[in-house]
Amino acid sequence: MKNDKNIFKQLAIFSVISLVFIILFNALLMPQLTKRSVKETNYSFFLNQLDDGNITQVKIEDSEIRFEVETDNGDKQVYSTGRMDDPELVDRLHKHQEIVFTENFEESNFLLEFLVSWVLPIIFFIVLWNILMKGMSKRMGGNSMSFGKSNAKVYVKAQTGKTFDDVAGQDEAKEALVEIVDFLHNPDKYAEIGANLPKGALLVGPPGTGKTLLAQAVAGEANVPFFSISGSEFVEMFVGMGAAKVRDLFKQANEKAPCIVFIDEIDTIGKKRDGNFSGNDEREQTLNQLLTEMDGFDGKKGVVILAATNRPESLDPALLRPGRFDRRIPAELPDLAGREAILKVHAKAVKTEEGIDYNAIARATAGASGAELANIINEAALRAVRSGRKFVSQSDMEESVEVVIAGYQRKNAVISQKEKEIIAYHEIGHALVAAKQKDSAPVHKITIIPRTSGALGYTMQVDEGEKFLMTKEEALARIATLTGGRSAEELIFNSCTSGASNDIEQATKIARAMVTRYGMSDKFDMIALETVTNQYLGGDTSLACSAETAAKIDEEINSIVKSAHEKAVKILTENMDKLHELAHFLLEKETITGEEFMDILNKESAVLL
Numbered sequence: 118m119k120n121d122k123n124i125f126k127q128l129a130i131f132s133v134i135s136l137v138f139i140i141l142f143n144a145l146l147m148p149q150l151t152k153r154s155v156k157e158t159n160y161s162f163f164l165n166q167l168d169d170g171n172i173t174q175v176k177i178e179d180s181e182i183r184f185e186v187e188t189d190n191g192d193k194q195v196y197s198t199g200r201m202d203d204p205e206l207v208d209r210l211h212k213h214q215e216i217v218f219t220e221n222f223e224e225s226n227f228l229l230e231f232l233v234s235w236v237l238p239i240i241f242f243i244v245l246w247n248i249l250m251k252g253m254s255k256r257m258g259g260n261s262m263s264f265g266k267s268n269a270k271v272y273v274k275a276q277t278g279k280t281f282d283d284v285a286g287q288d289e290a291k292e293a294l295v296e297i298v299d300f301l302h303n304p305d306k307y308a309e310i311g312a313n314l315p316k317g318a319l320l321v322g323p324p325g326t327g328k329t330l331l332a333q334a335v336a337g338e339a340n341v342p343f344f345s346i347s348g349s350e351f352v353e354m355f356v357g358m359g360a361a362k363v364r365d366l367f368k369q370a371n372e373k374a375p376c377i378v379f380i381d382e383i384d385t386i387g388k389k390r391d392g393n394f395s396g397n398d399e400r401e402q403t404l405n406q407l408l409t410e411m412d413g414f415d416g417k418k419g420v421v422i423l424a425a426t427n428r429p430e431s432l433d434p435a436l437l438r439p440g441r442f443d444r445r446i447p448a449e450l451p452d453l454a455g456r457e458a459i460l461k462v463h464a465k466a467v468k469t470e471e472g473i474d475y476n477a478i479a480r481a482t483a484g485a486s487g488a489e490l491a492n493i494i495n496e497a498a499l500r501a502v503r504s505g506r507k508f509v510s511q512s513d514m515e516e517s518v519e520v521v522i523a524g525y526q527r528k529n530a531v532i533s534q535k536e537k538e539i540i541a542y543h544e545i546g547h548a549l550v551a552a553k554q555k556d557s558a559p560v561h562k563i564t565i566i567p568r569t570s571g572a573l574g575y576t577m578q579v580d581e582g583e584k585f586l587m588t589k590e591e592a593l594a595r596i597a598t599l600t601g602g603r604s605a606e607e608l609i610f611n612s613c614t615s616g617a618s619n620d621i622e623q624a625t626k627i628a629r630a631m632v633t634r635y636g637m638s639d640k641f642d643m644i645a646l647e648t649v650t651n652q653y654l655g656g657d658t659s660l661a662c663s664a665e666t667a668a669k670i671d672e673e674i675n676s677i678v679k680s681a682h683e684k685a686v687k688i689l690t691e692n693m694d695k696l697h698e699l700a701h702f703l704l705e706k707e708t709i710t711g712e713e714f715m716d717i718l719n720k721e722s723a724v725l726l
């Protein structure tokens with residue numbers, strides 16, 4: 118790969134430089150070093166040493182005599198002196214039998230010299246290279262130089278500690294995964310019939326619905342090695358690094374088969390390859406490698422690949438075709454029963470009072486994800502500790518629902534009496550409009566205690582059961598309810614405040630969806646004027662119509678909201694007495710329940726009748 122090549126190139130350049138360095142060192146410096154060790158001296162010194170019998174070796178050349186002197190304490194030193202015209206030289210030398218005539222003094226030092234001039238420098242450069250590389254990889258964030266080793270964690274059963282019992286309300290997903298676990302335990306059962314297990318399963322769903330948790334539960338149940346890696350861990354600085362990691366991961370997986378490989382947040386590497394602009398080489402290579410690897414291994418061997426994402430629409434189609442991630446396991450937001458089950462699972466971990474009504478909490482949390490429900494239980498436990506109790510109570514739970522929805526109470530926020538009054542009328546406006554329409558969910562709670570989210574008060578409506586469809590009437594009733602707050606302000610104070618901004622936003626959203634996506638307007642038939650681009654992440658939409666149509670859509674939205682607003686004003690005008698009474702009751706109490714609200718509403722009408 119390109120990056121591996123880079124490293125080899127660097128290594129080659131480095132080696133050449135070191136070699137040149139060593140050769141120069143040997144050619145220029147070594148002679149000087151060795152020369153210095155031979156001492157120049159005069160002829161009489163030579164003769165003296167000869168007489169004293171200190172000379173051990175001698176080499177006679179045409180114009181030079183080299184000799185080695187060994188002193189009494191064993192030091193050896195080579196000397197050189199000019200050769201005199203001395204006819205007795207041979208006789209003198211001959212007298213000393215112990216003197217050796219040698220050809221080359223250096224020869225005795227050959228090994229040492231070789232070590233010093235070649236081996237040591239080479240070792241030195243190797244050490245230097247290692248230090249350089251280490252420093253470099255540290256600077257580049259740890260593992261960029263580790264040649265594409267995947268750092269997938271290997272889990273075995275005990276380590277995740279999660280089982281399917283920890284996952285509640287995702288029965289379809291669990292069922293699909295149980296089959297995979299079963300396959301890994303008894304592959305023969307499947308092989309007998311000739312069934313191939315899906316190679317890969319893709320968990321899709323909004324954030325916090327338990328996708329990662331499901332995968333961990335599979336790891337806990339499957340009793341086989343479980344490789345877990347996040348898509349972002351493949352994203353590397355160098356082109357080819359990610360691909361090398363994918364290769365390494367699958368190599369490991371193949372060695373450990375049967376096993377499970379879990380790639381979390383796969384959209385980071387699995388994005389559609391579009392030839393648009395410059396493109397991201399690294400990401401595409403990583404994806405290509407993943408595609409190749411998924412084709413490459415034998416389905417019967419028992420490597421199952423799980424992946425999770427909340428952006429399935431952004432994945433490359435090649436990744437989703439049969440033979441790769443051919444099974445899609447949805448982890449949707451939990452329904453009423455699911456929410457209740459999730460609350461119970463998490464409540465097991467905390468001490469609670471007897472007889473907590475989880476169903477009530479579940480009903481109040483329509484649209485909450487598993488993670489939010491887990492958070493609600495934890496907030497409730499924290500609240501119990503704060504108020505010095507040993508057990509979590511129903512009211513802890515109910516309060517923490519609001520904390521998760523709207524934030525903490527701002528107890529010491531200073532709000533003037535006038536503004537409080539406006540807020541009270543606003544909230545009762547919502548509640549009254551809701552209560553007086555038959556297609557509207559019952560009021561559960563009304564409060565004017567400000568919250569940290571910025572809400573100054575709110576009206577909570579809770580459906581009796583689970584709703585999967587929304588009728589046109591319900592949608593219109595909902596919009597009317599949302600405009601109820603502002604309508605009350607207009608009727609009572611003859612002016613309007615900024616407090617309705619959130620209502621306006623929501624009402625517009627519903628009206629827009631009615632026109633563009635649900636085909637609920639009179640002007641347009643069943644045409645999709647908008648498409649949802651981000652199903653699990655906020656549900657962003659993009660217009661799919663001409664500019665003229667867009668203008669007509671806006672008109673239509675305006676007319677829907679307008680007539681709902683008029684309806685709300687009408688309801689409030691008809692119930693002016695109750696509006697006043699309820700608003701004053703709320704001002705006094707700050708928080709009233711749905712029952713209190715309905716009591717006043719019904720008692721009043723009974724009197725009127």
Ligand code: ADP
Nearest residue numbers: 283284285324325326327328329330487488491
């Ligand atoms: P994601 O789908 O975003 O990967 P996670 O699996 O990370 O969500 O879930 C986050 C947390 O939410 C979990 O650790 C768990 O405590 C809680 N949770 C989510 N879904 C469930 C569920 N179905 N049952 C029990 N707990 C859940």
Ligand code: MG
Nearest residue numbers: 328329381425
């Ligand atoms: Mg996750």
Ligand code: ZN
Nearest residue numbers: 543602617620
């Ligand atoms: Zn409002």
